[in-house]
Amino acid sequence: MHADGYLAEKEKMFISQLGNKMGLKDEEINSLIQNFKENDYKTPVSISRRYAELYELIGMVVIDGRIHENEVKMLKTLAQKLGFNPEIIDKTLESLNDFINKGYHTNNLGNDYSTFFKTV
Amino acid sequence: MLYEKIIHLLRLRNWKYQVEKENSSLLLGVSANYGNIDCYITTDDRKGFFSCISFCHCYIFAEKYNDVIEFISLANLGLNSGSFEFESETGRLRFKTTFYYDEIVPSQKILEKYILTNLYTLDLYTPALMSLVYSEISAKQAIAEVEEMTKSGLN
Numbered sequence: 001m002h003a004d005g006y007l008a009e010k011e012k013m014f015i016s017q018l019g020n021k022m023g024l025k026d027e028e029i030n031s032l033i034q035n036f037k038e039n040d041y042k043t044p045v046s047i048s049r050r051y052a053e054l055y056e057l058i059g060m061v062v063i064d065g066r067i068h069e070n071e072v073k074m075l076k077t078l079a080q081k082l083g084f085n086p087e088i089i090d091k092t093l094e095s096l097n098d099f100i101n102k103g104y105h106t107n108n109l110g111n112d113y114s115t116f117f118k119t120v
Numbered sequence: 121m122l123y124e125k126i127i128h129l130l131r132l133r134n135w136k137y138q139v140e141k142e143n144s145s146l147l148l149g150v151s152a153n154y155g156n157i158d159c160y161i162t163t164d165d166r167k168g169f170f171s172c173i174s175f176c177h178c179y180i181f182a183e184k185y186n187d188v189i190e191f192i193s194l195a196n197l198g199l200n201s202g203s204f205e206f207e208s209e210t211g212r213l214r215f216k217t218t219f220y221y222d223e224i225v226p227s228q229k230i231l232e233k234y235i236l237t238n239l240y241t242l243d244l245y246t247p248a249l250m251s252l253v254y255s256e257i258s259a260k261q262a263i264a265e266v267e268e269m270t271k272s273g274l275n
Contacts, residue, residue, distance in 0.1 A: 046265050047251040047257050048250075048262070048269055051247040052153075052247050055250075079254075084255050085254045091177075091178075091179045095156050099149055104136060106136065106151070107135040107150045108151050109152040109236075
């Protein structure tokens with residue numbers, strides 16, 4: 001990220017690759033990049049929430065089963081910025097690959113917690 | 121038999137599983153919201169016993185063992201059902217729920233609730249556990265964050 005709050009080239013490339021994986025059109029990706037401002041993103045105070053967001057992002061990166069070296073580097077940089085040891089990326093990717101190989105990635109838990117945890 | 125009911129339930133959900141021991145033990149991998157889970161379901165109709173033991177895919181560094189032990193003891197204090205356990209030999213954390221039944225086998229709905237409660241509980245604590253292991257947060261802070269996430273919604 002540049003001091004003016006705009007994206008560096010490698011960050012643009014990362015967003016572009018991610019957008020392609022998510023099936024976004026080129027013009028949608030370009031619009032995302034052009035309209036990006038650092039202030040648009042508020043880092044959660046809670047580190048657990050930061051982990052939740054990081055995990056979601058990792059899920060987007062592995063969605064097509066192909067991970068580029070520059071994506072791993074970018075994820076590690078992001079992990080560090082969010083306050084995590086970058087090893088979290090290697091370990092999480094290992095776990096996701098293991099699950100994909102075993103065919104368990106389709107066993108989705110879903111997120112209907114409210115049925116089960118009305119109060120804690 | 122409870123075992124058949126569990127198989128039926130997993131097939132209804134289209135969940136893949138692996139038979140660990142014929143007529144008594146199954147392993148299923150679950151892609152949860154905050155990580156992957158290996159869940160071992162065991163039944164014994166003769167004893168009328170059911171257990172669900174779930175392991176999260178979190179590599180725990182040896183230097184974090186004491187923090188994790190503190191984390192699970194704090195977590196267990198607030199739970200209505202089940203308990204977290206830590207295997208120091210393997211460095212793996214698991215969540216276990218068990219129940220006994222008699223000739224009246226639990227209904228499909230109750231059974232589903234038992235299994236999902238086990239999985240959801242482990243999933244719910246995963247962000248805090250991962251933060252504990254991979255950042256500088258304390259066990260107390262990590263547990264406080266689970267409570268905060270639950271109060272304000274998980275997603």
